[in-house]
Amino acid sequence: MPPEDRTLSPYTGYTRAHWEAVADSLLAAVAPYATEDGALYHLPGTHTSWSGRLSDGLEGYARTLLLAAFRRDEKVLERYADGLAAGTAGVWPRIEHRSQPLVEAASIALALRLTRPLLWDRLDDGVRQRAAAWLGDALTAEAWPCNWELFPVTVGGFLQEIGHEPEASRAAIDRGLERIEQWYVGDGWYTDGEGRKFDYYNGWAMHLYPVLHAWLADDADLLELYGGRLDAHLGDYARLFGGDGAPMLQGRSLTYRFATTAPLWLGALTGSTPLSPGETRRLSSGALRYFLDRGAVDDRGLLTLGWHGPDEALLQDYSGPASPYWASKAFLGLLLPPDHEAWTAREEPGPADRGDAVTPVGPPNWLLQSTGSDGLVRLHNHGSEDVRYDPYYTRLAYSTTTEPSPSYDNSVIVGDDASRTDIEPLGVGEGWAASRHTVTEGIRVTSLVVARGAVEVRAHLVAGAAAGTPVRVTGWRPGEGVRSELLSMHGLLDSTGVTEEEATLFVTLARLTADPDPLPLTELVSVKVEGAYEVGVSWASGESARFRFSTSDARSSESSWSVTPL
Structure with missing residues (x-):
């Protein structure tokens, strides 16, 4: 370096x-793992993808070719030219519906488009014809309904530029761009599929x-x-x-x-x-x-x-x-x-x-909380989830320094169930965000976070659980160089669970910080619960906020609870 x-x-x-220097080092390091003809890069490791070793070798070629294209090193590109000639002569797997080669075809096509005078234009005509034909299968291959829709677009852009199947290329471009429109939700944000x-x-x-x-x-x-x-x-x-x-x-x-x-x-x-x-x-x-x-x-x-x-x-x-x-x-x-x-x-x-900042992000219903003293950023997730259960989607909060734990950090555990599915955003505003989710059939949790500096007020209303059902609220997983704090303020002081057969409110204070000697949480914020479902937050600076949990029928497990800033 x-x-x-x-x-x-x-x-x-x-x-x-x-x-x-980093690009050159990465390209040099993968070179010994190329097959003799340069068509595949079999990198070491025991973890093989679902698509198999041959596809993994193509992935090694395509993704490192993309790096070579950005680096624009003619000598390195020569070895990828040799690999292209061999790969399209029958070594590479064909591009089929929803197959991994469709992903790698996009990297290859983009690399060829970016380096056309240095690579594509110097190839023999026969190699160009074989490469275009191999890439051409991407124009009609069915993509998974997510960002994969853009891989035929990327291949089509290159093939249209070189005049290969221009009508099919145009159709692939138009089709892919049209499909992602249904996932654009505004303000610069897409969902990755439905x-x-x-x-x-x-x-x-x-x-x-x-x-x-x-x-x-x-x-x-x-x-x-x-x-x-x-x-x-x-x-x-x-x-x-x-x-x-x-x-x-x-x-x-x-x-x-x-x-x-x-x-x-x-x-x-x-x-x-x-x-x-x-x-x-x-x-x-x-x-x-x-x-x-x-x-x-x-x-x-x-x-x-x-x-x-x-x-x-x-x-x-x-x-x-x-x-x-x-x-x-x-x-x-x-x-x-x-x-x-x-x-x-x-x-x-x-x-x-x-410096400190708390920023609402509307489309995903996130609240971003950063502190200038330690550079930590926290993401309060009140609107993003995958169709599969995934701890990197379903937790209430994430940060730039902590990983989700197998023991369910940043979760509400009702009985023995820490599931968080069917997340519905309930709004995000200056310093707050709210959502509701399903734990298990008939049990819904409505959650609110209010943040300032490194401090978080978290309120969770559990509805639909039987009286006596235990409830556990978790906070941040401790990480290297940071401390995690969680302090109960309401609902978990005299009881460990649901107190009546309707809805029970639990309120905690949480903090993730690298400050070695922070002020006690209770010196920075106070919380008051009024009635059953109204939460008041008062900061040491003198500012305050109030929020109300409400529904048409608190006794019904089918009730849709909401959170309203007052």
């Missing part, structure tokens, strides 16, 4: 030279592919549409990074690690960002350095399956040895010329560097 430059980059020390799946796929998929397609096609109208959405999204997205560079530990596919920086660079590349050049690089370099400093790359120079180092708790059934190399998307910033402001401007503070 080059020497740090703390004048240009006072927060991270990283410059463009560091990004180039339901309320909000996570990093917004940035590294739902925004990345349409914006890059519009930019590469030089389509001003499309870029205005999709670039405008990206611009709106980045205002919220930038708040998901901690002061130490850590992205938020929420959602799936977290092993892609610094792929989280791709939309930041994309905004700078296309002029679709509210962030200054110095802030863009500070956030991006901060995330890259965060992972490199914590063991994301092993002693062979390979990205591991995990977060810091290897960690199977984060993996999905589609994760294979080469999956982490979707982190290649982070190097999109290398498409910016060295004299671009994003590389030459002095780093500027990111949101987590600028």
